[in-house]
Amino acid sequence: DAGITQSPRHKVTETGTPVTLRCHQTENHRYMYWYRQDPGHGLRLIHYSYGVKDTDKGEVSDGYSVSRSKTEDFLLTLESATSSQTSVYFCAISELSTEAFFGQGTRLTVV
Amino acid sequence: AQTVTQSQPEMSVQEAETVTLSCTYDTSESDYYLFWYKQPPSRQMILVIRQEAYKQQNATENRFSVNFQKAAKSFSLKISDSQLGDAAMYFCAINSGNTPLVFGKGTRLSVIA
Numbered sequence: 001d002a003g004i005t006q007s008p009r010h011k012v013t014e015t016g017t018p019v020t021l022r023c024h025q026t027e028n029h030r031y032m033y034w035y036r037q038d039p040g041h042g043l044r045l046i047h048y049s050y051g052v053k054d055t056d057k058g059e060v061s062d063g064y065s066v067s068r069s070k071t072e073d074f075l076l077t078l079e080s081a082t083s084s085q086t087s088v089y090f091c092a093i094s095e096l097s098t099e100a101f102f103g104q105g106t107r108l109t110v111v
Numbered sequence: 112a113q114t115v116t117q118s119q120p121e122m123s124v125q126e127a128e129t130v131t132l133s134c135t136y137d138t139s140e141s142d143y144y145l146f147w148y149k150q151p152p153s154r155q156m157i158l159v160i161r162q163e164a165y166k167q168q169n170a171t172e173n174r175f176s177v178n179f180q181k182a183a184k185s186f187s188l189k190i191s192d193s194q195l196g197d198a199a200m201y202f203c204a205i206n207s208g209n210t211p212l213v214f215g216k217g218t219r220l221s222v223i224a
Contacts, residue, residue, distance in 0.1 A: 033211055042117075042202060042216040050209060058211065090156065092212070099146055100212050102156035 003027050006091050006103035013110055019078040021106050023091030025071075029101075031094045032074040034058075034066060036087040037105070043090065049074055081110045113138040113205050117215035124193045125223050131178075132188045132218050134203030143207035145179065145186045150200040150217075159201070162186065190220075198222040 003026030013019050023032060031050055035043040035058075045058030047066040055066050063085060065077045078085055088107050092100040114137045124130035136145065147159040162170045162179050169177050174194075178187045190197055203215040 031209070031211075035214075040120075040216060043212075043214040045211050045213070048211045088154065092156075094212075096209055097144060097206070099144075099158050099161055100206075101158075105154045 004091060004093055004101055004103045006089075006106050008106060009104065010107050011109070013081050013108070015082060015110055016080050019081050019108065021076045021089055021091075021108070023074040023076070023103060025074075025093045027093060027101070028071060029093040029095050030071075031096070031100075032068065033092040033094075033100065034064070034074070034076045035090045035092065036060065036085075037090060038087050046076065046089075078108075081108075083110050086110045113140070113143075113207065113210065113213045115203050115205055115213055115215035117203055117218050119218045120216070121219045121221070123221040123223055124190070124197075126193055126195060128193055129189060129191045130193055130220065132190075132201050132203075132220065134186045134188070134215060136184050136186060136203070136205050138184075138205060138207060140207040143205055145177075146204045146206075146212070147175070147177070147186075147188045148202045148204060148214075149197075150202065151196075151198070156202075160188065193222050195222050195224060 005024045033048040034046040049055045049068040091103040094100040116135045143164045145162045149157045174191045200217045204212045206212045
């Protein structure tokens with residue numbers, strides 16, 4: 001299995017609070033992604049990174065920010081969590097033109 | 112933009128039988144890659160099979176095979192000799208070059224003993 005770890009695995013937070021999810025890889029892959037999974041929507045891309053400090057927005061980026069200061073770490077931040085951000089969040093890694101490997105997911109509940 | 116459509120939200124199959132999951136896609140790229148991922152109840156995303164668009168031969172991995180129809184932009188997954196452990200959500204996905212994976216909405220497969 002690809003060395004990719006998400007933390008935390010589960011989190012419950014209150015509306016309006018900031019939340020940061022962490023993705024850590026040991027594979028030295030160039031690309032890292034954050035997706036959210038919701039019933040009936042499949043996996044939708046939030047943000048992705050193609051190198052240290054190089055990031056771009058995905059399909060559902062509003063309300064989210066990311067940072068990548070090191071190759072191995074990709075952080076997803078919800079500046080002020082809302083109930084619509086209750087979801088399962090997946091981090092993924094890949095090299096150019098290859099399949100992506102996924103973390104185990106983080107279930108985030110905003111109450 | 113690339114899009115993926117899975118028109119079957121749910122499917123079921125009898126154990127030991129064969130089932131085919133449908134996927135159509137749209138892309139303006141000439142060089143791209145197609146994937147099927149499996150997501151069991153554990154939530155882990157598992158790569159089942161991949162197909163490079165430039166390859167005419169359909170990919171096969173044990174009981175899993177694809178029917179890749181490039182002109183029709185179709186990429187179906189066939190599961191032979193279905194097993195109880197095949198019950199899962201299945202996602203079709205596409206990427207090209209350095210673009211991120213784009214997923215379909217998934218098909219939930221049930222296997223009936």
